[in-house]
Amino acid sequence: MKVLLPGGAGYIGSHTCVELINAGHEAVILDNFSNSCAEAVARIEEITGKKIPLYNADACDPEAVEKVFSENKIDAVIHFAGYKAVGESCEKPLMYYRNNLDSALTVLEAMKRHGVSNFIFSSSATVYGTPESVPLVETMPTGSPTNPYGRTKLMLEQILTDAAAADNNLSVVLLRYFNPIGAHESGRIGEDPNGIPNNLMPYITQVAAGRLPRLGVFGNDYPTPDGTGIRDYIHVVDLAKGHVKALDYAAEHKGSEIFNLGTGTGYSVLDIVNAFIKVNKVDIPYDIKPRRAGDIAECFADPAKAEKVLGWKAEKSLEDMCYDSWNWQSKNKNGYKS
Ligand code: NAD
Ligand code: UFG
Numbered sequence: 001m002k003v004l005l006p007g008g009a010g011y012i013g014s015h016t017c018v019e020l021i022n023a024g025h026e027a028v029i030l031d032n033f034s035n036s037c038a039e040a041v042a043r044i045e046e047i048t049g050k051k052i053p054l055y056n057a058d059a060c061d062p063e064a065v066e067k068v069f070s071e072n073k074i075d076a077v078i079h080f081a082g083y084k085a086v087g088e089s090c091e092k093p094l095m096y097y098r099n100n101l102d103s104a105l106t107v108l109e110a111m112k113r114h115g116v117s118n119f120i121f122s123s124s125a126t127v128y129g130t131p132e133s134v135p136l137v138e139t140m141p142t143g144s145p146t147n148p149y150g151r152t153k154l155m156l157e158q159i160l161t162d163a164a165a166a167d168n169n170l171s172v173v174l175l176r177y178f179n180p181i182g183a184h185e186s187g188r189i190g191e192d193p194n195g196i197p198n199n200l201m202p203y204i205t206q207v208a209a210g211r212l213p214r215l216g217v218f219g220n221d222y223p224t225p226d227g228t229g230i231r232d233y234i235h236v237v238d239l240a241k242g243h244v245k246a247l248d249y250a251a252e253h254k255g256s257e258i259f260n261l262g263t264g265t266g267y268s269v270l271d272i273v274n275a276f277i278k279v280n281k282v283d284i285p286y287d288i289k290p291r292r293a294g295d296i297a298e299c300f301a302d303p304a305k306a307e308k309v310l311g312w313k314a315e316k317s318l319e320d321m322c323y324d325s326w327n328w329q330s331k332n333k334n335g336y337k338s
Contacts, residue, residue: 001026001075001247001251002075003020005078006103007030007031008027009029009040011180012177012239012240013080014036014189015184015237016080016240018044018184019240019243022048025244028072029053029054031057032081033056035084036192039336047186053071055068058103059103060106062110065107065110066113069113074111076119076120076251077107077111077119078247079107079122080122081104082104082122089150090148096148100149104159104160108160108163117170118173118247119160119170119173120172120247121156121173121174123157123176123177123258125232127153129145129146129150130146131298131299136299137302138260161256165256171253172257173258174257175242175261176258176260176261176301178233178234178263178299179231179233179262181234181321182321182324182325183327184328187327189328190324191325192335193335201325205328205329205330208282208326208330214285214287215273216289218269218290218291219288219289219290219295222291225268228269230299230300231298232262232266234321242259242261242310245311246310259310260301260305262300263301263303264303266300275319279319279322280326
C-alpha cells in the first residue's frame with residue numbers, strides 16, 4: 001500500500017516509515033518540521049535505500065494536503081502530526097486544539113474527497129485518565145485527561161469514532177500508545193526533543209551525554225514498590241511494527257477499533273535508571289524531587305487484544321530499550337544537529 005504519514009519525520013513516524021518500507025509498503029511524508037527536521041527523512045532513506053516523497057507542509061493547510069493526495073495514489077493514512085508536550089499544552093491550549101484537531105480533520109476531508117478509507121491514529125494511554133485499576137483494557141471507560149494535550153487525543157478518538165460510524169467505507173484504527181523509548185538499532189534515527197526534555201528517557205540519555213547535569217526523579221512516595229512512578233515502556237521499533245499490523249487490519253475491516261500498544265509490564269523510574277546504568281555502564285546521577293503535577297502513580301497496558309486480533313506483540317526487552325536509546329544519543333550527541 002502507499003501510505004501517507006503526516007508527521008512522519010518525527011520520532012514515532014520515522015521508525016514507522018522504516019518498518020512500513022521493510023514490510024513492502026511505500027511511504028509519503030508530509031511534515032512541517034515544527035518538531036523534526038529533513039535530516040530525519042534523509043536518514044530513513046539511508047536505512048531503507050528508498051527515496052521517500054517528502055512534502056514540507058502543514059497538515060492544517062487544505063491546499064497543501066490536497067496537493068499531496070492529487071499527486072499520489074494514497075491507500076491509507078497514519079496520522080502522527082500533532083503537538084505533544086503536556087506542559088506546553090496547558091500554557092497554549094488554543095494552539096494545541098487548533099493544530100491537533102485541525103490537522104486530523106483536514107487530512108480526513110481530503111481522504112473523503114479522494115476515496116481513501118483507511119486512517120490510523122496516534123492516540124495515547126492518557127485517554128484513560130487516572131486509572132482505577134491496572135492493567136488498562138480497551139473496554140475500560142475513558143477518563144479525564146489532566147491537560148489540553150490529552151483532551152485533544154480524547155476528542156479526536158470521539159471524532160474518528162463518529163466519522164467511522166457515519167461512513168460505511170471508512171476504517172479507523174485508534175492506537176493507544178504507552179511510553180515509547182529506544183531507537184532504531186542503526187543509531188541513525190531516534191528521539192530528538194527540542195530544548196530540555198520532558199520525558200524520562202531523553203532526559204536520562206542527555207544526562208549520560210553530559211548535556212544535562214543530573215536527573216530529577218519526580219516523587220518517591222507513590223504507592224509503588226520503590227515509591228517512584230510506574231509506566232509501560234515500549235521499544236519504538238516494536239511500536240512501529242504495531243502500525244504495520246494495524247494497516248493490514250484496517251485494509252480488511254470497516255468501522256473503528258481501539259488497540260493498546262504496550263508491553264503489559266510496568267517499570268518504575270528507578271528500574272529504568274538502574275537498567276540504563278547496568279546496560280550502558282554509564283553513571284546517571286539523580287535527585288529525588290517533588291511529584292510532577294498531573295502525574296499518575298501507575299499505568300500499564302493489557303496488550304492481549306493487539307496480540308489476538310492483530311497478531312502483534314512487543315518483543316524487545318528493557319535492556320534493548322536502554323541500549324538502543326544510548327546507542328542513538330551517544331552517536332548523535334546533539335541529535336540530528338550533530
Ligand atoms: P514528534 O513531535 O516527534 O512527531 C510529530 C511530528 O508531527 C513532528 O515531525 C512534527 O514536526 C509534525 N507536525 C506537528 N504538527 C504538524 C502539522 N500541523 N503539519 C505537519 N506536521 C506536523 O512526536 P512523536 O513522539 O513521534 O509522536 C507522534 C504522535 O504520537 C503524536 O501525535 C503524539 O501526540 C502521539 N503520541 C506520542 C507519545 C510519545 O510518548 N512519544 C505517546 C502517545 C501518543
Ligand atoms: N519522570 C521523572 N523525571 C523526569 C521525567 C519523567 O522522574 O525528568 C518520571 C515521571 O514522573 C513518570 C515517568 O518518569 O513517572 C515517565 O514520565 P514521562 O514524562 O516520560 O512519560 P508520561 O508517562 O508522563 O507521559 C507519556 C507521554 C505523554 C502521554 C502520557 C500518557 O509523554 O504524551 O505518557 O500516555 F500523555
